Amino acid sequence: LSPQDVHFELNQVEEFKARLHSATAVLIGTHLNPDGDALGSALALSHYLWSEGIKNEVLCHHAAPYNLQFLPEVGRVRSEPVLEGHDLAVMLDLNNFERLGKVGPYFEAIKPLVLVDHHVPSENDPGDIRFVDVQAPATAVLLARLFRQMDVAISPAMATCLLTGIVTDTGSFRFRNTSAESLEIGAHLLECGADINRVSEEVFGRKPLSGLRLLGVMLETMQLELDERLVYGVLPHSAFRETGANDEETEGFVNEMLSVRTVEIAALFRETKPGWVRVSLRSRGDYDVAAVAREVGGGGHRNAAGCSFESTPEEAVNDLIPRLRACLASS
Numbered sequence: 663l664s665p666q667d668v669h670f671e672l673n674q675v676e677e678f679k680a681r682l683h684s685a686t687a688v689l690i691g692t693h694l695n696p697d698g699d700a701l702g703s704a705l706a707l708s709h710y711l712w713s714e715g716i717k718n719e720v721l722c723h724h725a726a727p728y729n730l731q732f733l734p735e736v737g738r739v740r741s742e743p744v745l746e747g748h749d750l751a752v753m754l755d756l757n758n759f760e761r762l763g764k765v766g767p768y769f770e771a772i773k774p775l776v777l778v779d780h781h782v783p784s785e786n787d788p789g790d791i792r793f794v795d796v797q798a799p800a801t802a803v804l805l806a807r808l809f810r811q812m813d814v815a816i817s818p819a820m821a822t823c824l825l826t827g828i829v830t831d832t833g834s835f836r837f838r839n840t841s842a843e844s845l846e847i848g849a850h851l852l853e854c855g856a857d858i859n860r861v862s863e864e865v866f867g868r869k870p871l872s873g874l875r876l877l878g879v880m881l882e883t884m885q886l887e888l889d890e891r892l893v894y895g896v897l898p899h900s901a902f903r904e905t906g907a908n909d910e911e912t913e914g915f916v917n918e919m920l921s922v923r924t925v926e927i928a929a930l931f932r933e934t935k936p937g938w939v940r941v942s943l944r945s946r947g948d949y950d951v952a953a954v955a956r957e958v959g960g961g962g963h964r965n966a967a968g969c970s971f972e973s974t975p976e977e978a979v980n981d982l983i984p985r986l987r988a989c990l991a992s993s
């Protein structure tokens with residue numbers, strides 16, 4: 663199956679296009695704590711609609727994070743609608759109203775509702791018209807697929823937004839979810855004017871100093887065990903206070919520990935507020951850290967899981983580390 667053959671049902675695509683073009687005002691929404699796929703997809707659709715003279719606005723519970731401030735017209739993203747008479751809603755990169763946060767009720771009130779998403783659907787997901795494909799690595803891939811089927815010309819701004827979504831959700835085309843279609847679309851977006859170097863720099867290469875200082879604390883104090891196959895780091899609340907970093911800035915830290923070539927399991931304990939510890943777990947191969955996380959009330963995937971403790975970091979370490987040792991001994 664060539665990537666060109668991956669497509670949505672034509673009737674549905676035509677209905678979507680007709681609905682967009684007959685709408686008075688379109689409400690576009692995406693999830694809480696928006697990432698590059700969420701905002702990239704929402705803004706790409708917004709750019710397309712404005713280019714066609716179709717009134718629209720993008721709603722999100724949270725403002726764009728610092729590393730997505732470069733997205734063209736990111737200032738359009740708001741948390742309260744200013745337009746009136748919305749007669750079409752489009753939800754991107756999520757499949758329930760709860761993940762919309764405080765903007766959810768606006769979407770619940772509009773018919774019809776279109777859903778474009780790549781998360782695993784559950785029963786009673788909303789959406790009068792649904793474009794869902796869990797095989798797709800990013801919602802931006804699905805939107806690019808829709809644009810192709812709708813014969814939409816992709817502007818440089820749209821290309822930058824869509825590429826940001828794909829680069830974010832595939833980890834710059836490195837993760838297992840990277841598909842032939844996503845690479846093909848990526849190539850097309852470059853032809854349409856997206857700058858992949860700029861996107862990657864902005865998304866991954868512009869961190870606040872506070873986060874790097876906190877990373878330094880973790881790297882300096884991490885503990886290695888069992889022939890350096892197990893590593894864990896502890897960030898007490900004082901480390902957050904002293905560096906001025908917040909928990910959002912610890913994104914990717916646990917993977918730094920997992921990148922030690924001998925390491926098979928990595929754990930990061932963060933006391934995000936006094937007496938409250940969040941733990942991220944990563945593993946290579948068959949070591950199932952999700953099973954360990956479930957033992958203590960957490961969950962996740964085999965190689966990426968998490969859990970939390972209402973305790974001191976020391977107590978959390980004492981509870982979890984023996985379980986991780988046992989997990990390493992199991993295979």
Ligand SMILES: [Mn+2]
Nearest residue numbers: 699755800801
């Ligand atoms: Mn996504």
